[in-house]
Amino acid sequence: MADEINPLLKNNTWTLIPPSSSQNLVGCKWVFRVKHNSYGIIERHKARLVAKGFHQQQGIDYTDTFSSVIKPTTIRVVLSLVVSRGWSLCQLDIKNTFLHGFLKEDVYMTQPQGFIELSRPSHVCKLNKAIYGLKHSPRVWFHRRGFDIKDLGNLHYFLGLQVTSQNKGVHISQLKYAYDLLLKHDMLLSKPISTPMSAKAILTSNDADLLSNPLVFREIVGSLQYLTITRLDITFTVNSITQFKSQPRTPHLIAAKRILRYIKGSLNIILLILLPMLMLIGLAVQTLVVQRQCSKKQLTVAHSSAESEYRSLSHASAESTWLAYLLYELGARI
Structure with missing residues (x-):
């Protein structure tokens, strides 16, 4: 926690001011995470201070938002370009990504738990710069072009993708991601299957009962969609069940778990980008x-x-x- 709070204070992320009834006060919390490397070994324990962005009010402490996401196609295109040109693959990390954006709106946040200033316990933090959890943090970060960057060396693991450079191309896999997905949904001991979809399967939007807990189905589908970055063999099947995310029923969950069983039996499939003519x-x-x-x-x-x-x-x-x-x-x- 100290490793997280010190850069925030050094970066002048907020200024303590007296509270006022006119302020829309945003809460904050600590989020703890165990970071693993591509082999599943614990790399470090991380604590992150996150603002409770759901306390924000549009038009008062934020206006426009922006979601900085990357298309899977972009990843494949960039890697294909690198291979075709014979370039080396290096990885850079932007330290404390969202802490570089300057806020134009007045955003007020409670003091972090465990680091409340004893001389001014009732004061609130007027944010000068963005912080994780704010609705418009990605947008204000996107307007910056000067960052503190760390060189991570040769590319080997990023965004859940394991990358291995070869003489004539690049191997890309999501072995760890797929393993964690099976572990999360208790499918590691399931019986493998040779196809992701039954040839006789006909999924409809009004067949059988609605799921009592649709969140499980939506989590599986969302995870499988990300897995299609390297597993193009399940793209059609995953997109077929994605159509039922709004009102999933029992057959839809069965179809999703069938895909997981197929993944169980084909964990070693990788995407190979060979030396091509672009x-x-x-x-x-x-x-x-x-x-x-x-x-x-x-x-x-x-x-x-x-x-x-x-x-x-x-x-x-x-x-x-x-x-x-x-x-x-x-x-x-x-």
Whole structure:
């Protein structure tokens, strides 16, 4: 906890001021986590001070928000570019990521538990800079371009991905992530299965009873969606059950656990990016399902084969245009 609070104080993250009835006071809490390396060995114990962003009120202590996420396609494209150019893979870490953003809004937070200043116990923290948990921390961080960066050496593990460089390419796997997923949902001792979906399975939105606890199903589906970064073999099946996240029923949970059983029997599957000639190739599939790097059902039913073709071409063109701009920004010529 001291290792976390000291950078906050050194960074002048907040200023203690007397409380006022006009302030919308945001709470805070300590979040403790055990950090593991790619082999599952404990690397360090970490404590993080997190603001209770759900206490914030839009228009009072925040306006716009922004979610800084990365598309799985981007990861694969960047790694393919690195392999095709024969570049080395290095990893950098931004220290205390969200603590660099300057706040424009007036945000008031309670003093952290265990570090309340004895001479001013009733004072509150007026935040000068962003902190984890605030609704607009990612947005204010995104506007900064100067950070304290740590060199982690050669890339080997990031975002749950295990990366191994080879002479002719790169191996990418999510072995630890998949193992932890099976462990979390008590599927490590389950019987493996050879296919992620039954050939006779027909899932509908009104078959059988609703799940009493839909959270379990949604957690499994969300985790499986992230697993498709390297496990392209389950992409279609995962997207099929994702359609029922709003009102999951018993057959949907059974189908999700079948995918876990398939993962149990295929833990060693990895994604291999070989030394390629970098080319951008578009593929449009004329069906009600448009296949790119994912499977997505069309929002409306096509009334003719021509309309279906145009919809497929539209999706493929949009994805190709985005990829072309991404490669251009990365300085790649194709």
